[in-house]
Amino acid sequence: MKQIAAEARVSLGTVSHVLNRTANVREPLRQRVLEAVAALGYQPSELARGLRREKTSMIGMVIPDITNPFFPAVVRGAEDVAFANGYRLVLCNTDNDHSKETAHLNALRAYRPAGLIVIPSNFSDLTTQAQSYREAGTSVVCVDRTPPHWNGDTVTVANEEGAYRATRHLIQLGHRRLATVVGPQHLTNAQQRLAGFKRAVRQAGLSVNPEYIQESTFDKLGGHAKAGVLLRLLPQPTAIFAGNDLIALGVLLALHDSGLRCPQDVSLIGFDDLDFAEMTNPQLSSVYQPGYQLGATAARLLLERVAGSINVARHLVLETELKIRQSTAPPPKSAQPIAAPRATRKRGPAASRRVRL
Amino acid sequence: MKQIAAEARVSLGTVSHVLNRTANVREPLRQRVLEAVAALGYQPSELARGLRREKTSMIGMVIPDITNPFFPAVVRGAEDVAFANGYRLVLCNTDNDHSKETAHLNALRAYRPAGLIVIPSNFSDLTTQAQSYREAGTSVVCVDRTPPHWNGDTVTVANEEGAYRATRHLIQLGHRRLATVVGPQHLTNAQQRLAGFKRAVRQAGLSVNPEYIQESTFDKLGGHAKAGVLLRLLPQPTAIFAGNDLIALGVLLALHDSGLRCPQDVSLIGFDDLDFAEMTNPQLSSVYQPGYQLGATAARLLLERVAGSINVARHLVLETELKIRQSTAPPPKSAQPIAAPRATRKRGPAASRRVRL
């Protein structure tokens, strides 16, 4: 800047003023400065600027794991609106480990980020952390899940409603023995999805069999294991709602393992609608979650707050969309009478059905 | 720091010394400082530190698109080793657009990053950019692809060899009419894969039919379109090597469109071995690329260079691994006799050999 000032024969302050539009500099001077800037290829130092202003234009983005196929879209959404507004994203993976999350959150502090977008880890301590961040003037918005006692901005999807619709879809197809492999119940989104499932089941006048509700981690392995449990139950469920697509994938595997066909023997619906939902065999019905919008909206919210206009906490809820593909169909004929007799009981519907083949 | 100095009754300089181990401070003083640090919950400002040192501990990570399923693993690998060494990753998506890449590269300069890890965009101007970065003391390592005239550090995979193995696998299955949908030939990795394909074909004594080589973008749509072209050719190829898994997915779709079965009618093999390769129907054979290692290695290289020990440019090449699944099988019987009748000569050695099978 000193060089520019010299080159343009003005003072340091004037250079700063034209650069930040912080004062009306007379046109000729302004031009000289701008020319000098161009000539010298000047790049303002965000470090010095941040030091002075006690705030940078970086946004900390703290997520469980970029390798989990749901998150890239969220990150991309956030990065796009951040970049468009002159902000940069610092990416941190927590692996859902709250101590790692805390470590990242602490380390980020050293950079005085303008804000934080975080998808809380399991047992996240975010509420406390965010408090201290806010005192330092950096806002935090929470995405996808909400940690305990959270009182700040929030962007989530309509988990309950999405799960409700998915389950209702199964019911409308004629299913009566509905099971679910839900995500970890300490996560708000997993809780909400279970709630939606239950609401649909109850509303159909069916009872919720606790054995038909299995809790799993949000991954393929968990889905596979818990589906195994479900499929050993008698009577066997004819439809399964999976807490997310990764779980659904595991369920699909378990179905194959058991020699059951999807959707002929058991219907399956997931949540997320990841890209691979169209690639499985059969193609997976799922509840679409607007991942990109989630991230983009979070960034927008954050920037508005950074701008300082908003003060009250806002909770945005984005809509989901039911994607019907091939993994959901009416229950097998044999499953319907089954309720009446009991001889078949022992072998379960799967076994008895196999006879037909 | 001033507070700490006061609290510990030492000077500012001493505080800095104990914090940075930049001088042997006598134990009692050291303790007092450390206590004060803990008591005040002191967090050093990376901004001030960066300002003074003219370098921060941030690493710019510039990639085409985090939403492309190959990149998350790379980013994760880089983030893990960066974080483990006290560095943070600033993520930038270029969408393979060199002007966007340049914009990001310029913007990043303002943060005086310690280094850059970049997967160059199409027509990247990285070589020039990196030069000016190096003059400012920040090193750049290039991952996955190499821009024109690149003379810096590089981490790639053995693309040529991987493609060669994939193609040889097809040949060993008995295929003689081998086609490929390769990636954009201005990208080094796509070039190398085509070279590997050609080498295998030639080595088998087959001729490379230019019509059997289609160039596409690295995505599903391109793969679908170009596969359509290939399948309209006569004689129809019996095996297709796809430049990456996304292309392979498109090819698979085209196969379905044409009522062709994979692998019974046409064999298909991809490159990357993304997660979804196991989910397609049939499961996709592919060449595994160590994405995580790519990123981790790049970060390691970068940090070594930042540490200042290394001066000569290094080019690391990671191995690929052939993953045989269900999309590759011997060619259909009907494809073999076809060669026998009349002028086998014209059709080349490949055709004549078909008789033997």
Place this chain on the structure above:
DNA sequence: TTGTAGGCGTTATCAG
């Protein structure tokens, strides 16, 4: 409208 000067939190140099 323009210029001056102090200070943001660190590190590094140099003198004691």
Place this chain on the structure above:
DNA sequence: CTGATAACGCCTACAA
């Protein structure tokens, strides 16, 4: 081994 002190590059009262 420790303590002053001068930058680092920028912003912003405040003065002119």
